[in-house]
Amino acid sequence: MIKEFTCVVCPNGCRITAERNSENEEYKITGNACSRGLTYVRQELTGPVRTFATSVGVTGGVLPLASVRVTAPIPLSRVKEAVELIHAQTLTAPVHAGDVLLHDFMGLACDVIVTKTVEACPEEAAR
Amino acid sequence: MSEQNKNTVDVLIVGGGPAGLAAAVRLYELGIRDILVVERENEPGGILRQCIHDGFGVTRFGESLSGPEYAARFIRQVREYGIRVMTGAAVTNITPEREVTVVAREGLTVWQAKAVVLAMGCRERTRGALAIPGERPTGVFTAGVAQAYINLYNRMPAREVVILGSGDIGMIMARRLTLEGAHVKAVYEVQPYPSGLPRNIQQCLNDFDIPLYLSHTVTQIHGDRCLEGVTVSQVDERMSPIAGTEEYISCDTLILSVGLIPENELSLDAGVQLDPRTRGAYVDEHLQTSVPGIFAAGNVLRVHDLVDFVSMEAEALADAVHKYLAAGDLPEGKVKLTAGAGVHHTVPQWAEGKEPFTVSLRVVRPMDNVWVCAKQGGHIVGQKKMKKALPAEMIQLKVNPLTGTEDVEVYVQ
Known part of the structure; x- marks a missing residue:
């Protein structure tokens, strides 16, 4: 059985093949330019994981949104659920790039961090 | 003044x-x-x-x-x-x-x-540059404009989406829109190959079961005030729509990544x-x-x-x-670099050539197992082998110092 993959780890996007003749054989993996491709395909074969980004609403900020991302890939099958959990959050300005929004997110050993600094709106603060 | x-x-x-x-x-x-x-x-x-x-x-x-x-x-x-x-x-x-x-x-x-x-x-590039026939309803955006609405201004402009063009921003927006709750019906690309990076096809389209149709384009835009749908057609090798292949797709948003x-x-x-x-x-x-x-x-x-x-x-x-x-x-660059077989363009286009330098280029179509070469007056002044060369990826080639002022031809074989 031959399975083909496009590695998403870096912009090279290596085309990688995993091949085995029977269920109990190990996959022979070829086409990866580096070891990260090998790790990626092994993970794809057992359960794909991905990183993702979204935004969280900010009250009292100069911008209405702060972008966020996960610090490590999570199972692809749980990405949509993860985005919904993050959307339920709100932040109050000021927020800073690097702030941890959610620690040990969904018990998946990754954090959700803010990736954009949003300063407090001066008019809002004066009120 | x-x-x-x-x-x-x-x-x-x-x-x-x-x-x-x-x-x-x-x-x-x-x-x-x-x-x-x-x-x-x-x-x-x-x-x-x-x-x-x-x-x-x-x-x-x-x-x-x-x-x-x-x-x-x-x-x-x-x-x-x-x-x-x-x-x-x-x-x-x-x-x-x-x-x-x-x-x-x-x-x-x-x-x-x-x-x-x-x-x-x-x-x-906008709708105007493509000259897509049809009405002029709201709901037609470039990918970057949709990205600004969603990521900067907290506005969700879409529910049912069709994307024209497989550029990277278009594919990235397919994923963004999906994660924000929209339904991206399909991506249509007029060329017979994708114009964005392979990894974006995987992580932005395949991961979310968004189909990519090559050699297809939008041939009509429908909707009086708001977009109601588009007609898509298959195109031939000269990228002209093929009569009889038209299909109506209802949507409230058309994203252009062209x-x-x-x-x-x-x-x-x-x-x-x-x-x-x-x-x-x-x-x-x-x-x-x-x-x-x-x-x-x-x-x-x-x-x-x-x-x-x-x-x-x-x-x-x-x-x-x-x-x-x-x-x-x-010192002025006096040697001209020309785009030869298989090469769309080079940067730089001129060189002084006293020191080694790097030329970046794009190929005109996807190619496998090729040599990318630079040649001056019969002498190879730079070459590298590539397992695959894609128009979506900028290729960099190191060039040795040049002698004389003869043109340097950059080509793929």
Whole structure:
């Protein structure tokens, strides 16, 4: 059985093949330019994981949104659920790039961090 | 304007995006202190401000950052060094003598610069450029505009989406829209191969079961006030729609990801000659344009696929500007580089060739197991083997020092 993959780890996007003749054989993996491709395909074969980004609403900020991302890939099958959990959050300005929004997110050993600094709106603060 | 009202500056950088910021930081580190960056938005960072997905910086920083984080690294340096950045300010004219007019809220100023750096980036091709027939309803956006709505302004412009064009931003928006609750029905690409990177086809389309149809295009837009649907058709090898293949797809949003155009109106004012293939300036390996003292780097020079390369190109530009300021001029590139078989364009298009340099190029179609070569008068001056060469990926080729002034042909075989 031959399975083909496009590695998403870096912009090279290596085309990688995993091949085995029977269920109990190990996959022979070829086409990866580096070891990260090998790790990626092994993970794809057992359960794909991905990183993702979204935004969280900010009250009292100069911008209405702060972008966020996960610090490590999570199972692809749980990405949509993860985005919904993050959307339920709100932040109050000021927020800073690097702030941890959610620690040990969904018990998946990754954090959700803010990736954009949003300063407090001066008019809002004066009120 | 009288001479007394003219300000002077060593280097004026037009644009505070990734190219302009990287050039400013490197120039400062080379000892140049009199720098002015002019940015028309209220914040520096350029398009990176709205590119919240990760994947930036793998080459430049060895880690995967979001766009805002990538920009912040350069902005922090610019602030630490105290480099002047004028925001909310637009350059309205550049003369061949490097006199630059800037309009800001505070009024109009004129600057005499010793060197000018063009770092204006690029803009998106729009519906007008494609001439898609049909009505003119709301709901037709370029991918970057949809990205700004969602990522900057907290506005969700879409429920049922069709995407035309398989450019990277279009595919990234397919994923963004899906995660924000929209239904992306399909991506249609007029060419027989995708125009974006393979990894985006995987992580933005395949991961979310979004189909990609090659050799298809939108041939009609329907909807009186709001978009109601589009007609898509298959196209033949000359990209003409095939009669009888029309299909109506209902949707409230059509996203266009059909190419980027370097923004060079100011360059033309300055007398800078443009390459019709890249739509950016003709430059030599010092990134100097046809007008001495005016340099260009980043997407204004030709559209890159990775910001990491934009930053590195701008840093190379800074090295050249530094030499130019020290010497008063740079030797002119007299050797012409030509795009031969299989090559769409090269940057630079001219070279002095005293030192080894790097040529970047794009191929005209996807190819497997090829040699990318540079040849001067029968001698190979640079070559590399590639397992696959895609139009979506900029290829870099190292070229040895040149002798004589014969043309260098860059080709694929």
